[in-house]
Amino acid sequence: MSTKTIDQVEEQFETFQILNEEGEVVNESEMPDLSDEQLQEIMRRMVYTRIWDQRAISLNRQGRLGFYAPTAGQEASQLGSHFALEQEDWILPGYRDIPQIVFHGLPLHQAFLWSRGHFGGSQFPDGLNIVVPQIIIGAQIIQTAGVALGLKRKKKENIAITYTGDGGASQGDFYEGINFAGAYNAPAVFIVQNNRFAISVPVEKQSAAKTIAQKAVAAGIEGIQVDGMDVLAVYKATLDARKRALAGEGPTLIETLTYRYGAHTMAGDDPTRYRTSEEDDEWAKKDPLIRFRKFLEGKKLWSEEKENEVVEQAKEDIKQAIKDADKTPKQNVTDLLGFMFENPPVNIREQLEEYTAKESK
Amino acid sequence: MGNWTMAQAITDAMRNELNKNEDVLVFGEDVGQNGGVFRVTEGLQKEFGEDRVFDTPLAESGIGGLAIGLALTGHRPVMEIQFFGFVFEVFDSIAGQMSRWRYRSGNKQTMPVTVRSPFGGGVKTPEMHADSLEGLMAQTPGLKVVIPSNPYDAKGLLISAIRDNDPVVFLEHMKLYRSFRQDVPEEEYTIELGKADIKREGKDITIIAYGAMVQASMKAAEELAEEGVEAEVIDLMTVSPFDVETVIASVEKTNRAIVVQEAQKQAGIASQIVAEITERAILSLEAPVLRVTSPDTVYPFAAVEDAWLPNPAIIVEKAKEVINF
Ligand SMILES: Cc1ncc(C[n+]2csc(CCOP(=O)(O)OP(=O)(O)O)c2C)c(N)n1
Numbered sequence: 001m002s003t004k005t006i007d008q009v010e011e012q013f014e015t016f017q018i019l020n021e022e023g024e025v026v027n028e029s030e031m032p033d034l035s036d037e038q039l040q041e042i043m044r045r046m047v048y049t050r051i052w053d054q055r056a057i058s059l060n061r062q063g064r065l066g067f068y069a070p071t072a073g074q075e076a077s078q079l080g081s082h083f084a085l086e087q088e089d090w091i092l093p094g095y096r097d098i099p100q101i102v103f104h105g106l107p108l109h110q111a112f113l114w115s116r117g118h119f120g121g122s123q124f125p126d127g128l129n130i131v132v133p134q135i136i137i138g139a140q141i142i143q144t145a146g147v148a149l150g151l152k153r154k155k156k157e158n159i160a161i162t163y164t165g166d167g168g169a170s171q172g173d174f175y176e177g178i179n180f181a182g183a184y185n186a187p188a189v190f191i192v193q194n195n196r197f198a199i200s201v202p203v204e205k206q207s208a209a210k211t212i213a214q215k216a217v218a219a220g221i222e223g224i225q226v227d228g229m230d231v232l233a234v235y236k237a238t239l240d241a242r243k244r245a246l247a248g249e250g251p252t253l254i255e256t257l258t259y260r261y262g263a264h265t266m267a268g269d270d271p272t273r274y275r276t277s278e279e280d281d282e283w284a285k286k287d288p289l290i291r292f293r294k295f296l297e298g299k300k301l302w303s304e305e306k307e308n309e310v311v312e313q314a315k316e317d318i319k320q321a322i323k324d325a326d327k328t329p330k331q332n333v334t335d336l337l338g339f340m341f342e343n344p345p346v347n348i349r350e351q352l353e354e355y356t357a358k359e360s361k
Numbered sequence: 362m363g364n365w366t367m368a369q370a371i372t373d374a375m376r377n378e379l380n381k382n383e384d385v386l387v388f389g390e391d392v393g394q395n396g397g398v399f400r401v402t403e404g405l406q407k408e409f410g411e412d413r414v415f416d417t418p419l420a421e422s423g424i425g426g427l428a429i430g431l432a433l434t435g436h437r438p439v440m441e442i443q444f445f446g447f448v449f450e451v452f453d454s455i456a457g458q459m460s461r462w463r464y465r466s467g468n469k470q471t472m473p474v475t476v477r478s479p480f481g482g483g484v485k486t487p488e489m490h491a492d493s494l495e496g497l498m499a500q501t502p503g504l505k506v507v508i509p510s511n512p513y514d515a516k517g518l519l520i521s522a523i524r525d526n527d528p529v530v531f532l533e534h535m536k537l538y539r540s541f542r543q544d545v546p547e548e549e550y551t552i553e554l555g556k557a558d559i560k561r562e563g564k565d566i567t568i569i570a571y572g573a574m575v576q577a578s579m580k581a582a583e584e585l586a587e588e589g590v591e592a593e594v595i596d597l598m599t600v601s602p603f604d605v606e607t608v609i610a611s612v613e614k615t616n617r618a619i620v621v622q623e624a625q626k627q628a629g630i631a632s633q634i635v636a637e638i639t640e641r642a643i644l645s646l647e648a649p650v651l652r653v654t655s656p657d658t659v660y661p662f663a664a665v666e667d668a669w670l671p672n673p674a675i676i677v678e679k680a681k682e683v684i685n686f
Contacts (some may be wrong), residue, residue: 069539090434122469123467123469124469136453139457143426145430146432147430148430150433173422176422176423176426178419179420179424180417180427182421203533338673339464339467345555346605348555
């Protein structure tokens with residue numbers, strides 16, 4: 001009796017797909033209404049991000065970046081969902097979700113500053129509705145419930161979107177966040193990027209649930225599992241979720257099935273310790289860039305020439321961004337003390353004096 | 362002027378701020394219809410509506426995250442943790458997130474959250490309700506921790522806390538909620554955070570206390586006075602960062618001090634006060650600075666609570682030890 005209930009629930013979470021691995025449309029009725037320019041822009045962003053990822057890895061190895069969590073393999077999941085947003089929407093990213101906030105408006109050199117642990121990386125341009133990438137897994141999910149409720153209270157026609165991984169879906173805060181947003185009918189979209197591993201632990205060891213999407217059921221919100229290597233499917237699912245949220249129909253949990261090709265982070269993680277090359281090869285075949293390139297080429301919307309232009313542009317931007325980051329004045333302890341409180345209490349005032357003297361030498 | 366309990370004064374502070382500023386929101390478990398388990402939010406939902414004063418699902422971490430998100434969208438959240446013993450469930454939001462937000466955003470985003478919560482012993486609560494956990498908060502740079510000792514201070518301090526653009530943890534001692542009344546102005550007034558108050562002047566010894574221990578220290582000072590010892594009693598009010606200037610000035614005058622806290626010896630904030638006095642005023646001291654605290658055990662079951670908590674007699678004893686050093 002009870003297992004039957006679970007089977008029935010799981011049946012409802014079949015993977016949503018629009019483009020198959022060959023770049024063929026398999027779900028015509030769900031095809032989103034995007035112009036040729038928009039389709040090309042999505043491809044441009046994915047190629048750009050792939051190049052940036054490669055450069056970031058090498059810059060990290062040269063010691064020119066700090067903390068970095070590779071994103072190759074996850075472009076469709078990250079950028080497809082982001083493409084469905086409006087400029088005033090709020091993004092509460094995790095540490096791997098830098099591409100989304102850069103395409104939302106964070107200058108690339110600031111993303112590099114953040115990577116280096118410089119506060120200048122999170123002094124966001126005015127009016128850019130993003131939050132500093134979250135390190136504590138789950139914290140961003142409960143905060144998203146708050147931002148979404150805040151937007152609703154302020155009568156904004158905007159949503160709050162957040163990202164975590166398959167590991168993050170095990171956190172208590174994940175359940176509290178989706179439950180709160182549901183209880184308040186707040187305009188939130190929760191994306192779980194299921195890239196199969198939380199550092200080294202496979203998703204099968206995270207939970208007995210067959211899908212993460214089905215966890216929405218307990219919170220009484222919409223849930224959908226999407227092919228996370230299919231940028232059109234991710235885009236469409238997020239667009240629909242956004243619409244529903246703004247129509248007062250509540251939050252949505254979106255699970256994107258994706259894969260991270262690289263290491264967990266550049267701080268010494270070696271993926272060969274926990275996964276096989278067969279698995280890597282299998283997922284490489286599903287690559288979101290190959291699939292979408294094929295689709296666009298079929299419509300005569302993409303070419304090698306176009307791709308090379310994007311690659312060159314990305315390389316140039318990255319070079320410039322690193323230069324800009326290098327030019328940023330170094331961070332001082334006085335900055336840190338200065339930002340502790342609006343009105344520094346006596347301990348801070350005294351320590352500010354001490355460090356101002358030290359640092360002006 | 363009202364003759365109010367501390368609970369009423371706190372309600373009035375929230376009412377004042379809800380009236381004054383649309384962006385102030387009061388929320389937590391049972392704070393709406395029920396008016397809070399201590400009735401501290403009584404009537405506020407009726408007056409300001411469910412949109413401004415509301416019940417949350419039962420999840421402390423969620424409440425903390427909600428407060429952060431609401432603050433980011435221009436609100437001034439006043440969140441309630443039903444009992445401070447439950448703060449561990451929301452420790453990340455308070456100590457890990459709110460406290461560092463201003464710095465991590467390079468001073469561009471503020472966290473004007475007030476975390477209200479009852480705590481404190483002597484009322485025979487079940488386990489994990491009464492613990493004095495202010496030390497955990499005080500050890501977190503970026504947080505202000507306020508503990509009033511009477512109705513008048515509670516109102517002025519809470520209004521200041523709600524108006525503060527940085528996170529403030531505002532702890533309300535359960536025993537003080539209704540144990541006495543005081544004249545409290547009905548109009549608004551503020552008491553500056555970070556300033557201590559000299560509740561009794563004296564020249565022979567400084568007693569530094571906060572929360573319910575202020576009343577105990579005042580009683581002790583009366584007893585000492587009968588024996589010819591004039592104790593100065595300082596109520597810290599803001600326990601972190603505390604008003605080191607007032608404390609040092611007093612110690613320089615009296616040359617002797619004890620610190621009184623309900624928390625265990627290794628907890629609370631007494632050690633920090635002793636350290637500051639030692640660093641800044643060692644040459645004024647005629648005797649070591651001693652502490653009156655609870656012992657370093659877990660917070661005990663209710664039956665032994667009274668023996669476990671500090672009381673005026675122990676304060677008198679400790680003061681005499683310092684004086685006769
Ligand atoms: C609360 C918390 N616990 C543990 C960690 C350490 N940690 C960082 S990333 C990670 C794995 C996260 O996996 P997942 O949520 O699947 O996201 P992915 O890295 O795969 O994108 C862990 C355990 C952390 N940052 N925060």
